[in-house]
Amino acid sequence: MRPTVYDIAAAAGVSLATVDRVLNQRPGVRIVTREKVEAAIRDIGYVRDVAAANLAKGRVYPLVFILPTGDNSFMHGLYAEVRQAMTRSSLERTEIRIVQVPAFDPPALVAALDALHGQDVAGVALVATDAPEVRAAVDRLVDARIPVVTLVSDLTGSARHHYAGVDNIAAGRTAARLLGRFLGGRKGDITVLAGSMLVRDHRERLEGFAALMAAEFPQLRLLPVLEGRDDPEITSGLVSEALAGSNDIIGVYSLGAGNRGLIRALKATGQGRGLTVVVHELTEHTRAALQDGTIDAVLNQDAGHEVRSAVRVLKATADGQGFIAGQERIRLDIFVKDNLP
Amino acid sequence: MRPTVYDIAAAAGVSLATVDRVLNQRPGVRIVTREKVEAAIRDIGYVRDVAAANLAKGRVYPLVFILPTGDNSFMHGLYAEVRQAMTRSSLERTEIRIVQVPAFDPPALVAALDALHGQDVAGVALVATDAPEVRAAVDRLVDARIPVVTLVSDLTGSARHHYAGVDNIAAGRTAARLLGRFLGGRKGDITVLAGSMLVRDHRERLEGFAALMAAEFPQLRLLPVLEGRDDPEITSGLVSEALAGSNDIIGVYSLGAGNRGLIRALKATGQGRGLTVVVHELTEHTRAALQDGTIDAVLNQDAGHEVRSAVRVLKATADGQGFIAGQERIRLDIFVKDNLP
DNA sequence: AAATTTCTGATTTACGTACATCAAAATTGG
C-alpha cells in the first residue's frame, strides 16, 4: 500500500498538522522538526496523491493560450485543437482561455503577456514571435512563478519552461535530405517558398535546409526564397511565375503555409515536369496532393499533440511536478503517400 | 461549476442513494426512476469525476503485460518501457505484472491468457502471435469483460479493444516508397531480410513492401526473403553471403530485428557499393549506422508510446470510458540522418 | 385489505489531502 500523510506523521513522530505544514510549506515549524519530517518522507518514499490533493483543493488550472491570428490551415487546425482541449476542460480541471494577437507583432504579444500579471493564471502557452521584448515579457511571467510553454515556435534564450513544438532546423535538414535523395543525383534548381522570414520557425527551417543542401547536394542550386506570406493567392502567383520563367527547376520546398496556392500552381504549370515537391503541414489540401502525386513528401507537426502536451506540461509545472520527457517531445512526422493516417 | 451527484439528485427529484444505484448499476431501482435519473444526468451534463471516484473506490488497476522472450534490441526496449511504467505504478494506480511467454508459441500464449481468468485483472496487454487459438483465447477474456489491447503486433478479427502499434502494411509500403525513390530509377535487385514469417507484423510489412514495389518500381526485383530469426549472427551470415553472391543488389530492406548483424555485414562486404538500406527499429546500432551513412532510413515504432498508450487505454476501458483516438494512434516514425531525436 | 416484496430515502463512513481553528506544549526573552 502506498504511504499516506498518516504514515509520515507516525514515522516522524509528529502530528498530522505538522506534516501538513511541512508538505504545504506553511510557517510555524522549527527547522529541526521540518527536517525530521522531510527525512521521514524520503525514508518511507511518500509521494503526494495529486488526484486527492486537487480534489481537496478544488484546484482548477486557468490556462491561457496566446495564439496569432492567421487564415491558413495550420492555424485553423491549431485553434481547433485548443477548442477541443477546452471541451475536455471539466474532466481535466483546466479552464482554457484563448487570447488572440495579431501575427508577427511583438508589441501586441508583449502587451498580451504583460496583461496576465495579477490575473489568476496557472499557466501560459504562446506561439512566440522572436523578439527581445517578447523574451523579456516571458521572463517576467516566469519570474512571477507562472509556468510558460512556447508552442509551435520557440523562444530560445528565454526562461520558458518548455517548448511544445518540433526542431525546425532539423525539419529543414530533413526536407533537404528527402528532396536531395528523391532527386537521385539529378542536377538543377530548387525553389524555396516561405511564409515570411520574420518568423523564427521559417528562418530555422530555411537555415537547416540550405545548410544540408550546400553540404551534401552541391549539384542542386537554391533559387532566391519566395515569400508567399502564407497566402494561397500570393503563393500561387509566385510559383507560377517561377516555373514559367525557368525550365531548370526540378524541386520545390515549401516551408510555410499557404500550400493551397502552391498546389494550384503546380497542377497548372508544373504538370508533367517531374518536379519533386516537399512541403510542410498536413492539411486536406496537401493530403490530397500527396495522394495524387503532386507532392512527394509532407513534413508535419501534430497540432493536437502539441496542445495536449502544452496542457500536460503546464499542469505538471504548476504542481511543481516533473513530466515524462520522451512523451512530451514533439516528433517531426514525415508523410509519404503510403503512411497517411 | 461542474455538476455533482447532488445536482443529479436534485434535478431528478430522487435521493443520493438512488442516483448512486443508477450510476453504479446497482439493483433496486425501477425502470421509470432509473430513466428519470438518466435523463437528469444528460440534462445537466453530468460527468463522473474519475479521480474522486477512484479515490473513493480505492481502485487500483492490476494490469498484465504478456511479452514474448527475445534477445533483440527492440524487445529489450519494450521490456524497459514496461518496467518504466511499473515505476510510475503508484502514481497511476496501476499494478503491472509482466508474464513472459516463449516467442512464436501460440499454445503458450493461450495458456498464459487462459490463466488470467478468475484472477484480479483490470486489463491485459499482449504482443499477439497470430493464430486462431490465440484469437479465441483473447475473445474469451473480452467475454469475461476484461479489457484487452494488442501491443506491437495485432490480432485482427479478434475482439481486442484496441491495438497499440503501427500499421505494418503501411510501414512496408512506406519502406518500399523510400527505397524506390532513394534509388532514383536505378535498376537492380533488392534483398529483403525478415525475422520470421511466422509473425504477423513481419508478414504484413513484407506484404506492403512487395505490393508497392511491384506496382510502382518494376525496375527493382525482389530477391527471396532471408530469414534471420532476429538473430545478429544468422543475419550477418545471410547478408554477407547474398552480397558476395551478386553484384546486382542495390538495396536492402530489413523488416525485423537483429540489425546488428546486418550492419556488420554491410560494413564488411557492402562498403563502397552504394547500397541503399532501409531498416526497422531505432536502436543504438541502427542510430550509429544511420549517422555514418551505412543506413539511409530507419522506420520506427516508439515502444514507450506504445506501452503508455496501452496503459491509458486499458484504464479508460476498465472505467468504461472513451479515449482520444488521435492521441492513441501509434505513429510510424521515419528517421533519416537529420531528424534523429 | 393484509402481507409481502420491491424500491427509495436518509444517513454514515471512507478514500487522501488541504486548510482552518483552538488549545496545549515548548521555547525564547527579559
Place this chain on the structure above:
DNA sequence: CCAATTTTGATGTACGTAAATCAGAAATTT
C-alpha cells in the same frame, strides 16, 4: 523564573464519489 512568543497537537470540515445500512414508502401479490 515568569510572561510572551513560537511551535506543535488535536480535531473538524471539505472536496466528489462509493458503498453500506436501515427505515420507510410504494408496488405487487395473495
